[in-house]
Amino acid sequence: MSSFIRLTDYKKEELQEIFDITDNIDRYEGFLTGKTVVMFFPANSIRTRVSFEKGIHLLGGQTILFDPSTLDKKEDIRDVCGYLENWADAVIVRHKDISLLGKMAENLEIPVINAMTDDNHPCEMMSDLYSLSQIRKDYLSDKYLFVGADGNIGRAWKEASEAFGFSLTQSCPHEFQIPETDCIDDLRTAVVGKDIVCTDSFPQEMFNGAKSYQVTKEIMNLANKGAVLNPCPPFYRGEEVSDDVIDSEYFVGYEFKKNLLRVQQAIIVFCMKK
Numbered sequence: 001m002s003s004f005i006r007l008t009d010y011k012k013e014e015l016q017e018i019f020d021i022t023d024n025i026d027r028y029e030g031f032l033t034g035k036t037v038v039m040f041f042p043a044n045s046i047r048t049r050v051s052f053e054k055g056i057h058l059l060g061g062q063t064i065l066f067d068p069s070t071l072d073k074k075e076d077i078r079d080v081c082g083y084l085e086n087w088a089d090a091v092i093v094r095h096k097d098i099s100l101l102g103k104m105a106e107n108l109e110i111p112v113i114n115a116m117t118d119d120n121h122p123c124e125m126m127s128d129l130y131s132l133s134q135i136r137k138d139y140l141s142d143k144y145l146f147v148g149a150d151g152n153i154g155r156a157w158k159e160a161s162e163a164f165g166f167s168l169t170q171s172c173p174h175e176f177q178i179p180e181t182d183c184i185d186d187l188r189t190a191v192v193g194k195d196i197v198c199t200d201s202f203p204q205e206m207f208n209g210a211k212s213y214q215v216t217k218e219i220m221n222l223a224n225k226g227a228v229l230n231p232c233p234p235f236y237r238g239e240e241v242s243d244d245v246i247d248s249e250y251f252v253g254y255e256f257k258k259n260l261l262r263v264q265q266a267i268i269v270f271c272m273k274k
C-alpha cells in the first residue's frame with residue numbers, strides 16, 4: 001500500500017505504470033468489492049468528486065463522504081487515523097494543507113490519495129498527461145506554457161514537469177512567479193514555440209493587469225502549429241481565457257477530462273497493489 005501525495009514521490013516509470021493500468025482498467029472489475037473508500041471533499045468539488053465516486057462504484061467499492069473540515073478538529077489526526085483504519089481501505093482527501101495528508105499517510109497503513117491541496121493537484125495532472133499522451137505525437141517532448149500566478153495548479157504543473165521531465169515555462173507578472181520556474185512576463189513572447197498552453201483562474205490580486213494575460217485565439221495563433229489550450233476548470237470566459245478561444249479548435253474540449261474516471265481508478269489500484 002502506498003499513498004499518492006506528490007508526483008515527485010515516484011519515478012517516471014512508476015507513473016507510467018499508472019497509465020498502463022488505465023489502459024487495462026477493465027481487467028480490474030470487482031477490485032474494490034467489499035472495500036470502503038472514505039472521501040473528504042468540499043461541496044464545491046464537481047469533476048474530481050463525480051469521477052472518483054463513479055470510478056469506485058464501478059470497481060465494486062463503497063464511498064463514504066465527509067467535508068474536509070471534519071479533519072480540522074481538536075482530536076489529534078493520529079487518533080482519527082487509528083480508528084478510521086478499522087473500516088476504511090483507502091482515503092481520498094481534498095484539503096488545503098498538504099502536510100495534513102502527509103501526517104495521515106504516516107499514521108495509516110492504507111493509501112491516502114491527494115485530491116487537491118493548496119500546493120498541488122496530482123490526480124488532475126495524471127489525467128491531463130494521460131489525455132495528452134492520447135492526442136499528441138510525443139507529449140513529453142512538447143513545450144508547455146502555464147499562464148497564471150503561483151498557486152496550486154501552477155505548482156502542480158511544475159511538479160509534473162519535474163516528475164516526467166518535460167519543459168515548462170510560466171507567463172505572469174514577476175511577483176507571481178512560481179519559485180525556481182522559468183518565467184516570461186510578456187505573454188506574446190512566452191507563447192512562441194509552445195505546444196501546450198495551460199491556465200488557472202487569476203487570483204484577485206492579479207486582476208489589474210489580467211487582460212494582458214488573457215489567452216485569446218490571437219495569442220494561440222502565435223504558438224506552434226497544432227498547439228492546444230488546456231485550461232484548468234473552473235475557467236472563466238473573459239478572464240484568463242477569452243470566449244473566442246474556448247469556442248475555437250485550440251480548446252482541448254470538455255471530453256479531455258473524461259479520462260479522470262479511469263486514471264483515478266488506476267491510481268487507486270496502483271496504490272492498493274503497491
Ligand SMILES: NC(=O)NCCC[C@H](N)C(=O)O
Nearest residue numbers: 048124152153200232233234
Ligand atoms: N479541476 C479541478 O479539480 N479544479 C481545480 C481548481 C483549481 C483552483 N486553482 C482552485 O484551487 O480553486
